[in-house]
Amino acid sequence: MKAELKKLKDRAEGALKGITSADELEAFRIKYLGRKGQLSELLARLPSVPAGERPETGRLLNQLKRDITAGFERVKKSLAGEPGTGAAAPVQDLTLPGRRPALGHRHPLMQTIDEIKDIFAQMGFKVAYGPEVELEYYNFEALNIPPDHPSRDDFDTFYVSGADDVLLRSQTSTVQIRVMENEEPPIRIIAPGKVFRPDTVDATHSFMFHQIEGLMVDEGVTFGHLKGVLKLFAQAYFGPDTQTRFCPSFFPFTEPSAEMEVSCSLCKGKGCATCGSGWIEILGAGMVDPNVFKAVGYDPEKYTGFAFGMGVERMAMLKYGVADIRFFFENDMRFLSQF
């Protein structure tokens, strides 16, 4: 019996080598693996093998079946993979329509930036950009934040190793300085971009997020202009019924400083689980500090201006009811495709 097993193995292996078409392969399957095939035949004779040898012979038979089946599958695959090898080759229907490439779209944060840009463009603001890797001077000194001033902590940031005055900007206010260094008033700009802070990541914090800065400088710009422009913006972005209010605040580069709050669009200012009081703080703002004008060589007796800064993620979260800032950065299509 063992000798026959060996012979069967050799024959099957030889036969497999000669197979070039699906028909031949099928004939092989019937001959060796089929119900009345040669393997079955040997299997049927197992009871007549002396009891002592039976377990060993049974094991060899099973092994042989596995080997022949594996060989069969291997040839089947290689026939299917090669076009032109007869009936086993997949039929290619050249009249089928092509596969449509998946079309993406702009990231929700970029959509939010675009929308805010458009609103300010209607009020004559043009867009300015500044570098993400910045000099300490633009992030701090020129913005009236001297070394060792405690308010540096609020804007603490990542320093670039190897240079003690180079950092990843922690606010887009840097662009105020860069624009004013290069241009004379009147100035009306907004500056969108990434900022970086060593915050621990949670539902509302990220070590990188986006801000949009705004700056308007001219002769005779007042706090009234600040309120008017930002109120128009809030109503354009959140809806015409939106109420605004300004609360006193502090920033080293504006004096006086304020935070603008908008009435919650969910409860219309009545107070709900999202807003608590009915009001939601959306941005910091104020009149440009005379020291900032001095840093860029403007005459603070001649010019006045206002500046503001808002978080883009926060604006998008409020408008679309996104509960967690991390959704914006995980690149999960189930989230992104909703925008």
Ligand code: PHE
């Ligand atoms: N740069 C401030 C911040 O990051 C926001 C701000 C900008 C406040 C401009 C006033 C004027 O929090």
